[in-house]
Amino acid sequence: MIPRYQTVLFVILLVASVVMGAVLWQLRNRDRQRLLEVENSLPTQAPEAAPEQQATLYVANDADGSVAAEVFSLPLPQNPNERARAILGKLLDLYAAPGSTHPVPGGDASIAHVFLLPAADGNPAATPSGATPSTENRAPSGPELAVVDLTRSFAANHPSGLETETLTILSICATLHANLPRITQVRFLVDGQPCATLAGHADLTRTYLTGETASTAAADR
Amino acid sequence: MRRSTRLLAVLIAAAVSLPSTAQAQSASSQAPPAPPARFVVVLDAAHGGSDPGARIGGLPEKTITLALSVRLRSLLSARGISVVTTRESDVTLSSERRAEIANHADAQACLSLHASMTGSGVHLFVSSLAPAQPVRFEPWNAAQAAWVLRSMALEGALNSALRHAGLTVTLGRTLLPIIDNISCPAVAVEVAPDDESGRASTQAAAASLDDPGYQARVAQALAAALVEWRSEGASQGEDIGADQP
Numbered sequence: 001m002i003p004r005y006q007t008v009l010f011v012i013l014l015v016a017s018v019v020m021g022a023v024l025w026q027l028r029n030r031d032r033q034r035l036l037e038v039e040n041s042l043p044t045q046a047p048e049a050a051p052e053q054q055a056t057l058y059v060a061n062d063a064d065g066s067v068a069a070e071v072f073s074l075p076l077p078q079n080p081n082e083r084a085r086a087i088l089g090k091l092l093d094l095y096a097a098p099g100s101t102h103p104v105p106g107g108d109a110s111i112a113h114v115f116l117l118p119a120a121d122g123n124p125a126a127t128p129s130g131a132t133p134s135t136e137n138r139a140p141s142g143p144e145l146a147v148v149d150l151t152r153s154f155a156a157n158h159p160s161g162l163e164t165e166t167l168t169i170l171s172i173c174a175t176l177h178a179n180l181p182r183i184t185q186v187r188f189l190v191d192g193q194p195c196a197t198l199a200g201h202a203d204l205t206r207t208y209l210t211g212e213t214a215s216t217a218a219a220d221r
Numbered sequence: 222m223r224r225s226t227r228l229l230a231v232l233i234a235a236a237v238s239l240p241s242t243a244q245a246q247s248a249s250s251q252a253p254p255a256p257p258a259r260f261v262v263v264l265d266a267a268h269g270g271s272d273p274g275a276r277i278g279g280l281p282e283k284t285i286t287l288a289l290s291v292r293l294r295s296l297l298s299a300r301g302i303s304v305v306t307t308r309e310s311d312v313t314l315s316s317e318r319r320a321e322i323a324n325h326a327d328a329q330a331c332l333s334l335h336a337s338m339t340g341s342g343v344h345l346f347v348s349s350l351a352p353a354q355p356v357r358f359e360p361w362n363a364a365q366a367a368w369v370l371r372s373m374a375l376e377g378a379l380n381s382a383l384r385h386a387g388l389t390v391t392l393g394r395t396l397l398p399i400i401d402n403i404s405c406p407a408v409a410v411e412v413a414p415d416d417e418s419g420r421a422s423t424q425a426a427a428a429s430l431d432d433p434g435y436q437a438r439v440a441q442a443l444a445a446a447l448v449e450w451r452s453e454g455a456s457q458g459e460d461i462g463a464d465q466p
Contacts, residue, residue, distance in 0.1 A: 062339045062340045063340065063341070064340075064391065065340060065344060065391035065392075065393055159275070159337075159338070159339055160274060160275035160276070160282070160337070161275055161335070161337030161338065161339045161340075161411065161413075162335050162337065162344060162346055162395060162397065162409055162411040163337060163339055163340050163344045163346075163391065163393065163411055163413070164337065164339040164340075166346070166393060166394075166395040196398075197398075199275075200268070200272070200274055200275065201335070201395075201397065202395060202396065202397070203396040203397060203398050203401070205398075206362075206396050208396075
C-alpha cells in the first residue's frame with residue numbers, strides 16, 4: 001500500500017515534468033522561428049545604393065578578333081576594389097547575355113574577388129610564375145596591380161581557343177585600365193590559386209601590362 | 222758563283238710567285254659556292270595525349286592539329302624544306318619539351334598549330350612580349366623577345382599567302398608559353414571554321430575544320446608562305462633564322 005503523500009508527490013512531479021517539457025518545446029520553436037526570420041531578412045543581392053556613373057568597357061568580338069570600347073551607365077561603389085569588381089561583373093554579364101559578340105558563360109558570378117596592390121617595378125612580363133610583387137616603399141597613389149580571382153566554373157566553361165581566351169584577357173585588362181588608370185598590371189587567379197592557362201591556351205602565370213593590352217585593343221579597333 | 226746566282230734567282234722567283242699562289246688558292250676556295258644554309262621548319266601540333274584541347278564537334282583539337290601538321294610536313298618536304306615535328310602521334314608533351322625540340326632544331330621558322338570553333342578563317346598570333354635586344358643567355362620565359370620582330374615578319378608572309386588563298390585572316394598578339402620560350406621566328410596558327418560554314422551552323426563549322434579540302438587549302442597556303450620566307454632569306458643573302466635578328 002503506497003502512502004498518500006507519496007502518490008501526491010508523484011503526481012506533482014509528473015505534472016511538473018510535463019509542464020517543463022511543454023515550456024522547452026515552446027522555447028525551441030520560438031528560437032527556431034527567430035533564426036529563420038534572420039535568414040530570410042538577409043539580402044540576396046547587394047543593395048545598389050551607389051550612384052550610377054559612366055564606365056568604359058572594352059567588349060570583345062569573336063567575329064573579327066577585335067576589342068571595342070563601349071560606354072555604359074552602372075552603379076559604381078567608391079571603394080576601388082568593389083568598383084573594379086562591379087565593372088568586370090558588368091563586362092562578364094555582357095558576355096553571358098544571349099546574342100553576345102563574345103559568348104562566355106558565367107556572368108557576374110564568375111568574378112570571385114578583385115583586389116588591388118601596389119605594383120612592382122621592372123618588367124613584370126618576365127615575372128616568374130608565383131612571384132609576388134614587393135609592397136615595400138610604395139606610395140599608395142602609385143601604379144597598382146589588380147589581382148582578378150576567377151571562379152573555377154568560369155575557367156572550366158570558357159570556350160577553348162587562342163583567340164577567344166586572348167580576347168577575354170585583353171578585354172578585362174583594357175577595361176580595368178580604362179576605368180582605374182592606376183592599374184598598370186593584372187594577374188589572374190582561379191579559385192584563389194595560380195593557374196597555367198585559362199582554358200588550355202592563354203597563359204595565366206604571367207603578369208599582364210595594361211598599357212600593352214590597351215594599345216593592342218586600340219589597334220584591334 | 223754561278224750556282225749561288227741561280228739559287229738566288231730561284232728564291233726570288235719563289236717569293237714572287239707566293240702571293241699569286243695564295244691568291245689562286247683563295248680564289249679557288251671562293252670558287253665553289255658555299256652550300257646553302259639548311260632551312261628548317263618546326264611544326265608543333267598543339268595538345269595531344271591527355272590534353273585534348275578544345276572540343277570541336279565530336280573531335281578533340283589534338284586530332285585536327287596533328288592531321289594539319291602531317292599534311293603540312295608532306296607539302297614542305299616535297300619542296301625540299303627540312304621539317305622537325307614536335308609530335309607524330311597522340312602523345313602528351315609539355316610546352317617546355319616542345320620549346321626544347323624547337324630550340325634544338327636551330328630552325329628558321331616555327332609554327333604552333335591550333336584549331337578552334339571561335340571566329341572564322343585563320344588566326345595568326347605573335348608573342349606579345351616587348352621586342353628586346355638579343356643577349357647571350359636569354360631568359361626562358363622571354364626567349365622570344367629577341368625574335369618578336371622577325372616573328373612579325375613571318376606573320377606578314379603567312380598573312381599574305383593565306384589571303385591570297387582566299388582565306389579570312391585575323392592577326393593578334395598573345396602570351397602563349399610555347400611561343401614565348403622559342404628562340405626563332407615563331408607564329409601560332411589557329412584554324413577556325415571557314416566563313417561560309419561558320420555562318421551556317423555549329424555542326425557545319427565543326428565539319429569544315431575536319432574537312433580535308435579545307436585543311437589542304439590552309440596547309441598549301443602555309444607551305445607557300447614558308448617557301449616565300451625561305452626565298453626572302455636567300456635573296457637578302459642572310460640566314461634568316463640561324464643568326465640573331
